[in-house]
Amino acid sequence: MGQEPKKMDRRNFIYAGVGVIALVAIGAAAYFATKPPEVTTVTTTVPTTTTATTTATTTIPTTTTATT
Structure with a gap:
């Protein structure tokens, strides 16, 4: 009953940031x-x-x- 929702860990946050940067680079x-x-x-x-x-x-x- 007292379980906290799982927070986003640092690794997943970095992966999401790299994914957004890659999408922007591909779009450009x-x-x-x-x-x-x-x-x-x-x-x-x-x-x-x-x-x-x-x-x-x-x-x-x-x-x-x-003359002759």
Whole structure:
């Protein structure tokens, strides 16, 4: 009649704590594993230089002198 209800001993308390920590770690790992990757957009501007080259060709007439 005078029995006390059994109290939770220290070992069971530690096991319960470790179990809760394991569940939190598994939940966090599952969250990060199923999370889509973040999209990062990087815009770069590269200056361009255009050089126009014009070549002019002039024909110089030559005179030949024939001697006999």
